[in-house]
Amino acid sequence: MGGKTDGNTQAVDVYLDSTLESVDSAEELVLKVARKAGFPDEELHKISMAVRETVVNAVVHGNRYSAHKKVHVSASLDQDRLLVTVADEGSGFDPDSLPDPLAEENLLHQSGRGLLLIRAFVDEFQVRKLHPTGAEVRLVKRLTHAL
């Protein structure tokens, strides 16, 4: 793991390997920042879920577990909101082109619910393509909504 965390854990900025262990690391680092901000337990759980799902997507679908690619995770507090970004080095994706997991014909599919859960647990969710390669997911959780 490379990168930095500040002394008061009000911000983290790390580059993680493309492994499932990185999912735990990312969750732990972001939760430190979120706890510092005063999010209640149930909201911390939602943040944890959203971060885990986002980093799983980056490791599994973005970087495809490549040892040569990193997942860049940052989290910071900006007034009343927690901002988290997760960037991979994959080929990018369009969230609107994915099958709707709530459609009757997809309900019994084993996978495809990650983005649905992320959107349910944060206040803002955005994806942008990085150049020359990669995707960055930006999550925002507002403290005022959580209290």
Place this chain on the structure above:
Amino acid sequence: MSIQVTNRQVGDVTVVDVAGRITLGEGASTLRENIRELVAKGNKKILLNLSDVSYIDSSGIGELVSAYTTVTNQGGTLKLLGLTKRVKDLLQITKLYTVFEVFESEPIAVRSFG
């Protein structure tokens, strides 16, 4: 804690007590293998007790769906018992409440298999 899966027999119903986290990796695969073994042995009535499940992610939800289809495709029935609020919320968000039969009482759940 990762995941612990324990099977016990109540009449002709196999109750699978699951504890810990059902997440991508070991948690999800342990549950999957257990269900496949039960089905291979001919167990057709399976009650998945999730009351001690502390955390479940989208892969874990996928494993619940996979368990359901595995059992159903072999002519069996799989039902859920003891959902925590967090797991209930996940089933609501994913609309899987419309798929699974869910119980809060084990005796009532066992009797429901007939």
